[in-house]
Amino acid sequence: MLFPTVCPSCGRENRTEFTDSGVHDLRCAHCQGRYCLFVRKQKFEMLFDLGTRALLDGYAREAVASFAAALERFFEFYVKAFALERAAEQGGEFGDARAVLDGTWRHVASQSERQLGMFALAYLLREGREPAFLDSKSLGADFRNRVIHRGYLPRRAEVEEYAARVFSLIDELLGRLGDAAAHAELLQELTFAAHRDTLGDDVISVFEEHPGMFRARRFGGQGVNKLGAEKPAHAPHAPPNSMQKFAQALEERGALLQTFKSGGG
Secondary structure (H helix, E strand, O other): OOEEEOOOOOOOOOEEEOOOOEEEEEEEEOOEEEEEEEEOOOOHHHHHHHHHHHHHHHOOOHHHHHHHHHHHHHHHHHHHHHHHHHHHHOOOHHHHHHHHHHHHOOOOOOOHHHHHHHHHHHHHHHOOOOOHHHHHHHHOHHHHHHHOOOOOOOOOOOOOHHHHHHHHHHHHHHHHHHHHHHHHHHHHHHHHHHOOOOOOOOOOEEEEEEOOOOOOHHOOOOOOOOOOOOOOOOOOOOOOOOHHHHHHHHHHHHHHHOOOOOOOO
């Protein structure tokens, strides 16, 4: 997927692909000026937005893979946010906590089931209750497996329902994380800082926030999830298949996702 970026030297537009790290070393096609673009967007946000873009463009089956990956990467984000939050509460150094976290995550990095287990334990320890929403029906696991592993060709309505399940669950849990999300986001900022230190004096650093389905929820705006402000012990979960939440977010942010375009056009 290509997206537009503006050269800080001449002000003209260039198009580039999103990278896995969010770091983009670029040379302007017009003035040849060098700049490095840092996209402040978490992996789960990027994947969900790409799924939404695929769905809007009519690629329903491809959208399912992106939505499923977004959920897995959000579980990783939650675990890391919790681990770093707990370390901060105990007075630990961020660098030490990060090193232990990285070493631990390596044991499960290639195994989705183990990652899900780590998320379940993190949720239990943070919320004090069972993550009852991890059953196959709530996660839409049967539908996901039929599409990804058995080649099922889904109807758009089925994919929209699955997207709504994933969106509602991430939205709810992101709201409950509240300020703890900043701990995990700091990992990305440190990656950016390390890369910036390697750049030459002739390279201009540019930091950008890109439109996304969770932007309004995290940084204010219509329909903000309020659960992050208070965390009552027995607050009910929003329905994981809430089409209303997904439709509202799509209305709020969907138009901005038109900046995601494939190919060179």
